[in-house]
Amino acid sequence: MTDDLERLRAALKTAPPAADASRKAADISAAMAAFDQETENPLQGSPAEPRPSNSRPMMGRLIDGGISMIHALTSRAGLAATTGLVTAGLAVLIVLPQDIGFGPNPDDAFPETRNESADMTVATVASDAPVERDLAEAVEPMLELASPSPAAPLVRQAARAKMAPAAGVALDSMALSDAPMAFGRAPQAELATEEFANDEAAGVTAVTDQPVSTFSVDVDTASWSVLRSSLMNGYLPPSDAIRIEEMVNYFPYAYPAPKPGGDPFEPTVNLSQTPWNPNTQILHIALQGEMPAVQDRPPLNLVFLIDTSGSMQDANKLPLLKQSLRLMLGELRPEDEVAMVAYAGSAGLVLEPTPAGEASKILAALDRLEAGGSTAGQEGLEQAYAIAADMAGEGELSRILLATDGDFNVGIHDPDALEDFIAAKRETGAYLSVLGFGRGNLDDATMQALAQAGNGQAAHIDTIAEAQKVLVDQLTGQLFPIAQDVKVQVEFNPAVVAEYRLIGYETRALRREDFANDKVDAGEIGAGHQVTALYEVTPVGSPAVLNEPLRYQPGAGTREASDELGFLRLRYKAPGESESHLIETAIPAGVSEASVETRFASAIAGFGQLLRGSVYTGEWNYADAIALANSARGEDAFGYRAEAVRLMRLAETLAAPR
Amino acid sequence: MTTDDEALARAAASGDRDAFAALVNRHYDRLFAFAFRLTGAHAEAEDLTQDICVALPAKLKSFRAEARFTTWLYRVAVNAAHDRRRRAATHARAADGWGDWETARRAADAETQQAVGWLEQAMDRLKPELRDTAVLILAEELTQAEAASVLGLSEGTIAWRMSEVKKALRAIAEEEQ
Numbered sequence: 041m042t043d044d045l046e047r048l049r050a051a052l053k054t055a056p057p058a059a060d061a062s063r064k065a066a067d068i069s070a071a072m073a074a075f076d077q078e079t080e081n082p083l084q085g086s087p088a089e090p091r092p093s094n095s096r097p098m099m100g101r102l103i104d105g106g107i108s109m110i111h112a113l114t115s116r117a118g119l120a121a122t123t124g125l126v127t128a129g130l131a132v133l134i135v136l137p138q139d140i141g142f143g144p145n146p147d148d149a150f151p152e153t154r155n156e157s158a159d160m161t162v163a164t165v166a167s168d169a170p171v172e173r174d175l176a177e178a179v180e181p182m183l184e185l186a187s188p189s190p191a192a193p194l195v196r197q198a199a200r201a202k203m204a205p206a207a208g209v210a211l212d213s214m215a216l217s218d219a220p221m222a223f224g225r226a227p228q229a230e231l232a233t234e235e236f237a238n239d240e241a242a243g244v245t246a247v248t249d250q251p252v253s254t255f256s257v258d259v260d261t262a263s264w265s266v267l268r269s270s271l272m273n274g275y276l277p278p279s280d281a282i283r284i285e286e287m288v289n290y291f292p293y294a295y296p297a298p299k300p301g302g303d304p305f306e307p308t309v310n311l312s313q314t315p316w317n318p319n320t321q322i323l324h325i326a327l328q329g330e331m332p333a334v335q336d337r338p339p340l341n342l343v344f345l346i347d348t349s350g351s352m353q354d355a356n357k358l359p360l361l362k363q364s365l366r367l368m369l370g371e372l373r374p375e376d377e378v379a380m381v382a383y384a385g386s387a388g389l390v391l392e393p394t395p396a397g398e399a400s401k402i403l404a405a406l407d408r409l410e411a412g413g414s415t416a417g418q419e420g421l422e423q424a425y426a427i428a429a430d431m432a433g434e435g436e437l438s439r440i441l442l443a444t445d446g447d448f449n450v451g452i453h454d455p456d457a458l459e460d461f462i463a464a465k466r467e468t469g470a471y472l473s474v475l476g477f478g479r480g481n482l483d484d485a486t487m488q489a490l491a492q493a494g495n496g497q498a499a500h501i502d503t504i505a506e507a508q509k510v511l512v513d514q515l516t517g518q519l520f521p522i523a524q525d526v527k528v529q530v531e532f533n534p535a536v537v538a539e540y541r542l543i544g545y546e547t548r549a550l551r552r553e554d555f556a557n558d559k560v561d562a563g564e565i566g567a568g569h570q571v572t573a574l575y576e577v578t579p580v581g582s583p584a585v586l587n588e589p590l591r592y593q594p595g596a597g598t599r600e601a602s603d604e605l606g607f608l609r610l611r612y613k614a615p616g617e618s619e620s621h622l623i624e625t626a627i628p629a630g631v632s633e634a635s636v637e638t639r640f641a642s643a644i645a646g647f648g649q650l651l652r653g654s655v656y657t658g659e660w661n662y663a664d665a666i667a668l669a670n671s672a673r674g675e676d677a678f679g680y681r682a683e684a685v686r687l688m689r690l691a692e693t694l695a696a697p698r
Numbered sequence: 699m700t701t702d703d704e705a706l707a708r709a710a711a712s713g714d715r716d717a718f719a720a721l722v723n724r725h726y727d728r729l730f731a732f733a734f735r736l737t738g739a740h741a742e743a744e745d746l747t748q749d750i751c752v753a754l755p756a757k758l759k760s761f762r763a764e765a766r767f768t769t770w771l772y773r774v775a776v777n778a779a780h781d782r783r784r785r786a787a788t789h790a791r792a793a794d795g796w797g798d799w800e801t802a803r804r805a806a807d808a809e810t811q812q813a814v815g816w817l818e819q820a821m822d823r824l825k826p827e828l829r830d831t832a833v834l835i836l837a838e839e840l841t842q843a844e845a846a847s848v849l850g851l852s853e854g855t856i857a858w859r860m861s862e863v864k865k866a867l868r869a870i871a872e873e874e875q
Contacts, residue, residue: 044867045836045860051817052837056734056743059727063744071722071751072715078755079713389854419827423858 236266236280236484241654242549244541244578246587247532253542254550256562257327257526257571258283259517260491261510262476262484264290265500267651268683271690272502277651281484284544284648288572291644291680293637295328295570304522305329305565307610309627312634314576315642315668316660319584321631323540323575324638325530325608329522331568337520340376340439341393341431343470345424347444348382348409356502357478361443362406364475364507369403371515372396379427380405383420393431421461428470438470439496439519445478446487458486462493463561469616471564473518475510476500488547495524495564513678517566523612525562525620528573529555532606536629538585539578541656543645555611558620565612572641576656577605605629639672640681647688650695662692703767711758718758722751725771732772735833736779738821750778765847772838772848776830783826823866831859 245253263286270277298306305327314320344365352358372378374397380390391405421442428438462472472494474487484500491498497518499510510518527550532540542549554560565571578584610623634642647665649657666688673681701717703724709717729750734743757774761767821829834845835856842856849856 044871045864048817048820048832048863048867049836051820052735052833055738055817056731057740059730059747060744063748064726064730067748067751068719068722068726070748071754072719074752075710075715075718075755079715388852389858390852392854419825422862423855426858 236278238280238283238546241649241652242542242546244539244586244656246539247534247537248590249587251534252529252531252552253540253575254527254529254552254555255542255545255573256548256550257528257565257573258285258545258548258563259289259565259569259571260286260488260498261290262487262498262500263287265476265502265506266484268687269500269502271687271694274694276691276694279652282648282651283547284645284652285548285573286544287648288544288574288641288644289570291640291684292678293326293570293572293641294674295326295637297328298330300330303621303623304612304614305526305571307608307623307625309608309625310635310638311577311605311627311629311631312638313631315639315664316646316657317576317584319582320576320578322634322638322642323530323577323605323627324635324641325528325573325575326637327526327565327571327610329517329565329567329569329571331516332520332522337516337567339433339436340372340519341428341433341436342372342376342378342519343424343428343431343438343440344378344380345420345440345442346380346382346390346409347442349445351445352477354478357445358409360501360504360507361475361477362409363504364501364511365406365443366403367504367507368511368515369396369399371512377431378402379431380409381420381424381427382409383423389423389427393427425465425468425470429468432469437520440470440472440494441475442472442490443475443477444487446476446484459489459493462490466493466495466561471521472496474498477502492563493561495521495561497564497566509678509680514568517569520567521564521615522567522569523565524615524617525558525560526565526571526610526612527555527560527562529609529611530575530606530627531609532577533602533604533629534580535602536580536605537577538580538582539587541576543574543576544648545573555609556620558613558618574641574645603629636672636674639668640674643669643672644684647684647691651691662688662695666692707758707761707767707770710755711761718755721767722754725768726751729771729775732775732833732838733779735837736776736830737782738818742782746775746779746782749782750775753778766844769840769844769847772834772840773850776834776848779830820867820870823870824863828859828863828866831856832863835860 260283263281263283266281267277267287270281295308296306298304308326308328310324311321312324314322346361348358352361369378374395376396377393378391378396379393380402382388382390390409391402394401394405396402421440424440424442428440432438466472472490473496474491474494476484476487476498477500487498499506499518501507501510529552530540548563550560550562578586605627608625608627611620612623613620643665646657646660646668647662650660650662650665666685669681669685669688673685676682701720703721706717706721706724710721726747730743730747733746733750734740737743737746754774761770824832830849831845834840834848835842840848842853842860846853846856
C-alpha cells in the first residue's frame with residue numbers, strides 16, 4: 041500500500057521537465073510589468089480580497105435581489121411601473137459571466153484582472169502566450185460596459201438574446217406585460233432556478249384494460265412544506281411542485297395500530313362517497329406502521345452532511361438548519377453518535393464521530409459552520425458514506441442526513457450518475473435522508489431522486505415549527521425504518537368497478553411485474569409512519585363512466601356480481617433483508633359513511649387537485665374543500681389540520697379571479 | 699546572505715521592486731514544476747505559471763505575514779489551476795490534462811517510458827481534487843496540516859483523500875496483475 045504511494049511520489053518528483061528559459065524570462069518580465077502597474081496606479085487595482093465565496097451562479101443571486109425588490113413593492117401601480125426597470129437591470133448583469141467566458145462560476149483567482157482597465161491587458165500582451173487571448177476576451181466586454189450609457193442598450197439586447205431560454209422568457213414577459221403582475225402565480229424568475237419532480241397526473245383507467253394498479257409507498261412530506269412556503273409568500277405554488285400523496289401523507293391520521301407480533305404495519309381499507317363527484321367512490325387505503333418501544337431502539341450513527349455553499353447563508357437556510365439540528369440533539373441518546381461533514385468548495389469533516397452525550401462539542405462544531413464556497417456535493421457524499429461505514433457497529437443503524445438548499449450540481453453533473461452512486465452505496469446499509477431548506481434554488485427533483493435512491497425520506501424545512509415536526513415529534517419515524525421496499529398492488533374486480541384513478545403517486549408508479557420482483561426498489565416505512573393512498577373508483581353502470589365499452593371485450597353484464605371490489609396486495613422487506621413478505625386482503629364492495637380520517641385525506645387530495653388544475657374535480661372548489669376539512673379536524677393535537685385550513689383559505693383568495 | 703521569503707514578500711507588497719524580482723526568480727522553477735504536476739501537460743503548465751506570475755503583484759497585497767510564503771503561493775497556484783480547469787471545461791477543451799500527456803512519447807529509454815506511462819495512467823484515474831492533494835503531499839512534501847491550509851480544508855479531509863488515493867492506486871495495481 042505504502043509502496044504505491046512511494047511509487048507515485050517518485051514518479052511525480054521526476055516528472056516535471058525543466059522550465060523553458062525563454063518562457064521564464066518572458067514570464068518574469070510580465071510579472072515585473074504587472075508589478076509596476078500595480079504600484080504606479082494602486083487605485084486601479086481592486087483591493088486584494090479574499091477569494092470570492094459565491095457559488096450560487098451570479099444569475100440566481102441577482103434574480104433573488106430583483107425578486108426581493110419586487111416583493112418589497114406593495115402598490116400595484118408601483119409594481120407595474122418598476123418591474124420593467126428591475127428587469128432591464130437584471131438582464132444586463134446576469135449574462136456577464138457568460139460573455140466574459142469565465143464559465144458559469146465567476147469565482148476566479150484573478151478578480152483584479154477582470155476589474156482592471158485596459159492597461160492590464162497591455163501588460164499581458166507584451167508576452168506571447170495563449171492565456172492573453174483569454175484575458176483579452178475577458179476585458180473586452182468589461183470595457184464595453186464601462187463606457188457610458190450609449191452602449192448599454194446594445195449590451196442589454198445582446199444579453200437578453202443570450203440568456204438561458206427559461207429565464208429569458210420569464211423576465212421578458214415580466215417586463216413586457218403592462219398589466220400588474222399576476223399576484224396569484226409565482227414570481228416566475230424565482231422558479232426558473234427551481235426544479236420539481238413530477239409527472240402527468242394519472243388519468244382514468246378502465247378496469248377491463250388494466251385491472252391492476254401498482255405503486256410504491258411514499259412517506260415524504262416535502263411537497264406540503266414547499267406549498268406552504270409559496271402560499272405564505274403570497275403566490276400559488278407551481279403545479280409541478282404539488283405531489284398530492286406527499287400532501288396527504290404530511291398529516292398524522294388515527295389509523296388502527298398493527299397487532300403486536302404480526303406484520304410491521306396494518307392495512308385498512310374502506311370505500312365511501314367521493315366529495316367532488318356523486319357518481320364515484322373513494323377507496324381509502326391506509327397503512328399504519330408499528331411503533332416499537334422507543335427505549336428499545338438500537339444505537340444510532342448519524343452523519344450530517346451539510347451544504348455550506350454561499351447560497352445557504354439566508355436566514356431560512358443555514359441558520360434555520362443550525363436551530364433545527366439543535367432541537368434534534370435533544371432527542372438523541374448519549375450512546376448515539378454524531379459526525380458532521382460540510383460540503384462546499386471545501387468538503388470537510390467538521391466533527392469527528394462524537395457521542396451525542398458530548399452536546400457542547402457538537403454544538404460548538406455546529407456554530408462554526410459558515411456559508412461560503414461552491415457546492416461540490418459528491419465528494420462530501422463520498423466522505424459521509426465512508427464515515428458512516430467507519431461508525432457502523434453490530435446492531436446499530438447508520439443514517440446520513442443531507443441538508444441542502446438543492447444547489448447540488450457541481451460534483452456529478454449527471455443526476456442519473458448521482459442516483460446510481462447512491463443506489464450502489466445503499467447496499468452498504470446506510471440510509472440517506474434529505475432535508476431541503478429555503479426556496480429559489482430548490483432542486484426538488486434531485487433531492488427526491490436522492491432520497492428515493494438512498495432508501496430515505498425527503499422533507500422540506502421552511503420554518504422552525506416544521507423542523508420540530510420532522511426532527512423532534514416524528515424523529516423516530518424519520519430515523520428508524522420498520523419496512524423497506526413497500527409496494528402496493530390493487531387488483532380491481534371488473535364486475536364491480538368500471539374505472540379507477542389513483543390520486544397522486546405519479547412519481548411512484550411501478551410496473552405490474554415489478555411488484556413481485558424483489559430487486560426493484562420502492563419506498564420505506566419508518567416507525568409509526570402512516571401511508572395513505574386514495575383511489576377514485578367508478579362503479580359499473582355509473583353515469584360517471586368515461587370510457588365507452590368496447591365491442592369485442594366481454595362487457596360487465598357477462599360477469600357475475602360480487603361483493604368484492606378488488607384485492608389488495610402489499611409487499612415489504614424487513615430492514616436489511618432481501619426477501620419480501622406478502623400481505624393480502626380482499627376489499628369489500630360495500631360503501632360506508634366516510635370516516636373523519638377519510639374525509640380529511642379527501643379534502644387534502646381535493647385541495648391538491650385544485651392546485652394542479654385537475655379536470656376531475658368539476659364544480660367542486662376551494663370553499664368545498666375548506667368545509668370538508670373543517671368537518672374533519674379530529675383531535676389535531678399538533679394543529680396541523682388547522683394550519684391546512686388556513687392555507688386552503690389563503691389559496692382560495694390567491695386563486696380568486698381579480 | 700539570503701533574506702527569508704516572508705520578509706521579501708512583505709517588502710514587495712509595500713512596493714519594493716527588487717524584492718519582488720528576487721522573490722519571483724527564487725520561486726519560478728518550483729512554481730513551474732508544481733504547475734506541471736497539477737496539469738500533467740507542458741503547455742498547460744506554462745500557461746498556468748504565466749497566469750500566476752502576472753497576477754502575483756495584485757495577489758501579494760493579500761499576503762499576511764503570519765502565513766509562510768510558500769504555503770500562500772501554493773494556495774494561489776491551486777486556485778489558479780482550479781480556475782483554468784473551470785474555464786477549460788466551459789470552453790469544452792480537454793478539461794484536466796494527465797490524459798493526453800505527451801511526456802510519455804518523449805521519454806528516452808523504455809524503463810522511463812513505462813514509469814511515465816504508469817504515472818499518467820494513475821493521475822488520469824484520480825479525480826482532480828485527489829490529484830491536487832497527492833501532488834501537495836507526495837511531490838511537494840507538505841505536511842497534512844500545510845496541505846489542509848493550502849486547500850482550505852480540514853486535516854481529516856486530507857487524510858481521507860490520501861486514503862482514497864491509496865485505494866485508487868491499489869485498484870490499478872490489482873488490474874496490472
